Amino acid sequence: AFKAAVLIQQWYRRHVARLEMRRRCTWRIFQSIEYSCEQDQIKLHNFFSYLMDQFTPSSSKERDFISRMFISGESYKEAELEKYCDYESIEVPDSYTGPRLSFPLLPDHATALLEAFQQKQQLHARYVLNLLHETRKHLKQLPNISHVSTCYSEEVTVCGDLHGQLDDLFLIFYKNGLPSPSKSYVFNGDFVDRGKQSLEILVILFTFLLIYPKEVHLNRGNHEDHMVNLRYGFCAGQSTVHGKKILRMFQNVFCWLPLATLIDQKVLIIHGGISDTTDLDMLEKIPRDKFISVLRLKRRKESSRKPEVQAINGESKSGTDAAGNEAAPRLSLQPQSAQAPSTANRLEFSRWLRQTVQEQIDTCRRLVDISESEPEELTYSSMVSLKEVDEPCWTRQEEWKQILDLLWSDPMPQEGCRENKVRGGGCYFGPDVTEKFLEKYSLQFLIRSHECKQEGYEFCHNRKVLTIFSASNYYEIGSNRGAYVKLGPDLIPHFVQYQANKTAHMLTMTQRQVFPVAVISRVEESAFRALREKLFAHTSALISAFRSYDGDNTGKITLSNWATAVESVLRLGLPWRMLRPQLVRSTEDGMLEYKSWLDDLAMEQRSQEHIQSSLLEVIYRNRSNLETIFRIIDRDHSGLISFEEFQQTWKLFSSHMNIELTDDGINDLVRSIDFNKDGNIDFNEFLEAFRLVKQCP
Amino acid sequence: LVAEIEKKITEAFEVFDRESNNTVDVREIGCIVRSLGCFPNEAEVQELLAKIEVEEPGGFVHLEKFLPVMTEVLLDRRFRPIPEDVILHAFEALDENKCGYITKEDLVKHLTEE
Numbered sequence: 001a002f003k004a005a006v007l008i009q010q011w012y013r014r015h016v017a018r019l020e021m022r023r024r025c026t027w028r029i030f031q032s033i034e035y036s037c038e039q040d041q042i043k044l045h046n047f048f049s050y051l052m053d054q055f056t057p058s059s060s061k062e063r064d065f066i067s068r069m070f071i072s073g074e075s076y077k078e079a080e081l082e083k084y085c086d087y088e089s090i091e092v093p094d095s096y097t098g099p100r101l102s103f104p105l106l107p108d109h110a111t112a113l114l115e116a117f118q119q120k121q122q123l124h125a126r127y128v129l130n131l132l133h134e135t136r137k138h139l140k141q142l143p144n145i146s147h148v149s150t151c152y153s154e155e156v157t158v159c160g161d162l163h164g165q166l167d168d169l170f171l172i173f174y175k176n177g178l179p180s181p182s183k184s185y186v187f188n189g190d191f192v193d194r195g196k197q198s199l200e201i202l203v204i205l206f207t208f209l210l211i212y213p214k215e216v217h218l219n220r221g222n223h224e225d226h227m228v229n230l231r232y233g234f235c236a237g238q239s240t241v242h243g244k245k246i247l248r249m250f251q252n253v254f255c256w257l258p259l260a261t262l263i264d265q266k267v268l269i270i271h272g273g274i275s276d277t278t279d280l281d282m283l284e285k286i287p288r289d290k291f292i293s294v295l296r297l298k299r300r301k302e303s304s305r306k307p308e309v310q311a312i313n314g315e316s317k318s319g320t321d322a323a324g325n326e327a328a329p330r331l332s333l334q335p336q337s338a339q340a341p342s343t344a345n346r347l348e349f350s351r352w353l354r355q356t357v358q359e360q361i362d363t364c365r366r367l368v369d370i371s372e373s374e375p376e377e378l379t380y381s382s383m384v385s386l387k388e389v390d391e392p393c394w395t396r397q398e399e400w401k402q403i404l405d406l407l408w409s410d411p412m413p414q415e416g417c418r419e420n421k422v423r424g425g426g427c428y429f430g431p432d433v434t435e436k437f438l439e440k441y442s443l444q445f446l447i448r449s450h451e452c453k454q455e456g457y458e459f460c461h462n463r464k465v466l467t468i469f470s471a472s473n474y475y476e477i478g479s480n481r482g483a484y485v486k487l488g489p490d491l492i493p494h495f496v497q498y499q500a501n502k503t504a505h506m507l508t509m510t511q512r513q514v515f516p517v518a519v520i521s522r523v524e525e526s527a528f529r530a531l532r533e534k535l536f537a538h539t540s541a542l543i544s545a546f547r548s549y550d551g552d553n554t555g556k557i558t559l560s561n562w563a564t565a566v567e568s569v570l571r572l573g574l575p576w577r578m579l580r581p582q583l584v585r586s587t588e589d590g591m592l593e594y595k596s597w598l599d600d601l602a603m604e605q606r607s608q609e610h611i612q613s614s615l616l617e618v619i620y621r622n623r624s625n626l627e628t629i630f631r632i633i634d635r636d637h638s639g640l641i642s643f644e645e646f647q648q649t650w651k652l653f654s655s656h657m658n659i660e661l662t663d664d665g666i667n668d669l670v671r672s673i674d675f676n677k678d679g680n681i682d683f684n685e686f687l688e689a690f691r692l693v694k695q696c697p
Numbered sequence: 698l699v700a701e702i703e704k705k706i707t708e709a710f711e712v713f714d715r716e717s718n719n720t721v722d723v724r725e726i727g728c729i730v731r732s733l734g735c736f737p738n739e740a741e742v743q744e745l746l747a748k749i750e751v752e753e754p755g756g757f758v759h760l761e762k763f764l765p766v767m768t769e770v771l772l773d774r775r776f777r778p779i780p781e782d783v784i785l786h787a788f789e790a791l792d793e794n795k796c797g798y799i800t801k802e803d804l805v806k807h808l809t810e811e
Contacts, residue, residue: 004791005808007779008804008807009738010736010738012808014731017730017731020728413715560701575711
């Protein structure tokens with residue numbers, strides 16, 4: 001009997017070990033794909049930079065086209081903003097049964113909103129805009145770094161990324177209680193994108209922010225950024241009549257979110273991390289609203305420092321600095337469509353006129369002659385009294401880096417500080433960087449988010465850095481828990497973990513406990529599906545790589561070479577030999593017939609036979625990038641772009657990416673899609689044709 | 698063949714290498730060995746660990762020390778999988794009443810009584 005027990009134990013332990021291995025591999029797959037997507041985002045921006053540098057518009061049409069690509073995300077001056085997002089004129093029909101807000105907000109409003117969203121109701125656009133307006137007003141008064149003290153509210157709850165997962169926010173409120181004078185909250189960024197209820201989360205958070213301004217604190221995350229929103233789908237849901245107004249307002253609200261929160265002067269909370277150059281004193285002084293998107297284009301040349309020019313009444317203006325040649329990474333080609341303020345206010349009008357004229361000059365200069373030229377003088381300096389600010393001893397470029405590092409960095413186990421090439425922004429910072437930083441500012445530890453953790457939270461750097469992540473089931477149902485952390489005056493962290501139940505495909509509690517295999521299998525399936533998609537998207541490159549190992553042209557390669565080849569193409573850093581059994585079904589004598597393996601992959605992915613497979617492959621490889629580009633082109637976020645625009649986009653894109661595509665190829669492509677007779681392409685239809693509709697996880 | 702085995706071992710090792718510095722916690726060794734297809738019992742795992750010099754404090758294992766030992770294990774085909782009928786026998790041995798099942802409590806009792 002003893003022997004029997006030992007045997008069983010052996011077998012069981014092996015089973016558990018295998019499960020563990022599978023779980024970790026699955027995690028790795030998701031992570032590597034997620035981060036390589038973020039990297040794509042940066043590559044996309046490099047693409048735009050490249051465009052600006054190399055491309056000389058040959059016609060006014062092309063010029064317009066390019067300039068439109070960069071205009072998105074421009075911010076508005078106060079008066080324009082008010083006019084544009086004029087919520088008061090929006091009528092709310094009597095038939096509307098959702099919550100109605102009035103300002104100043106009261107706790108009852110919050111409760112009504114929570115109930116409404118639980119019933120899947122929506123908040124009318126008028127109230128959304130109103131709320132955003134008030135939120136912006138409030139945020140503007142806040143410093144870059146919020147200060148929280150535990151002596152007032154005894155306990156502070158810190159939450160990490162939510163990513164539009166409303167269920168998780170409800171869970172947190174359910175378990176921990178709503179924000180109130182005795183319950184402080186800090187929400188550490190990334191409220192939006194990926195999940196389906198980004199708007200609802202923002203509405204709730206902003207509502208509580210306005211009701212309990214002393215107790216609720218929000219930090220900006222890397223996803224509170226227009227360029228990232230374009231990519232990750234926050235914009236996709238906003239194609240209603242008032243959608244574009246709402247989106248514009250969000251841009252102008254996100255940029256005003258504080259960058260960090262400090263508890264008792266001892267615990268610093270930031271979304272991403274730090275770098276070896278992070279400077280809290282500088283951070284406190286940066287005009288944070290100037291950075292609507294941290295992922296904007298870099299200037300080819302960095303201008304030397306110029307005095308900051310401000311208008312007479314000193315109101316800080318977002319958008320183009322009057323000088324027009326800031327060292328900022330933001331390329332501001334102001335649209336000519338800016339509305340003139342009413343002539344009632346003559347001062348305003350003349351200021352606007354000057355600005356517009358200057359902008360026109362700059363715009364033309366930029367478009368006609370790509371190389372930058374520094375203006376010799378400020379053309380309207382005679383009209384505006386220049387107020388030289390205490391000249392900051394840093395450049396816009398340095399400011400930008402401070403924010404980028406704060407929002408995008410990740411901790412690493414090794415010492416030092418290096419570029420975060422995986423994400424494409426921010427740094428990897430080591431324990432020594434943390435140590436120095438904490439010492440410099442007399443802090444005890446850092447709290448950050450930005451990275452998904454299996455258990456919802458994780459310590460590193462000798463417990464000096466805490467990662468807290470509040471979106472459960474982030475990659476897939478069952479993939480991870482969410483967590484929040486509570487800090488009392490002793491600043492000792494207490495964690496609460498949870499996992500939101502989704503209604504569909506739900507496994508019962510018992511099932512999950514008794515059959516962890518079931519959970520792992522589901523998540524694993526999802527991961528491998530994503531991985532196979534990626535493999536398919538690189539078919540041509542893979543064939544070349546395989547051929548290089550198949551000198552005799554037998555059509556077969558060893559499994560060992562398969563693994564090496566795949567890694568060299570995809571560069572995901574995955575343990576391919578461990579994953580092989582799930583990816584390669586049949587082998588003969590340990591050799592793989594690679595062509596048929598790739599064909600099998602293609603069969604899974606293909607939906608339309610008559611489209612050339614190489615075309616399909618190209619689209620697949622670039623589909624996330626394509627989406628982003630389309631969204632940028634689709635300025636009114638209506639989901640429609642004209643056929644011509646589509647062609648133009650494709651041409652530009654393909655020339656940069658060195659993809660060969662004939663005009664006929666594009667035409668064939670378009671012909672196979674149903675598009676309405678007026679020459680517009682419904683982007684969703686287009687994607688659907690290739691089953692590329694972006695699925696929100 | 699050896700090169701391929703070594704690559705496989707390295708990959709499995711890296712999955713558990715939390716800090717990307719070629720070391721893993723000694724407690725994970727059992728898991729790694731098993732996920733490479735071996736079925737050692739606890740005593741055998743301990744033997745293996747004795748061969749690999751585990752570094753104190755903290756109990757970490759370096760890839761350089763693990764690799765040769767594990768390569769030998771795989772080449773020698775040690776700790777082979779237990780065939781299904783043997784496992785079935787094992788369960789039958791524990792099923793004193795011959796009723797075709799064991800309760801969870803009984804199983805736990807047997808497995809933890811070692």
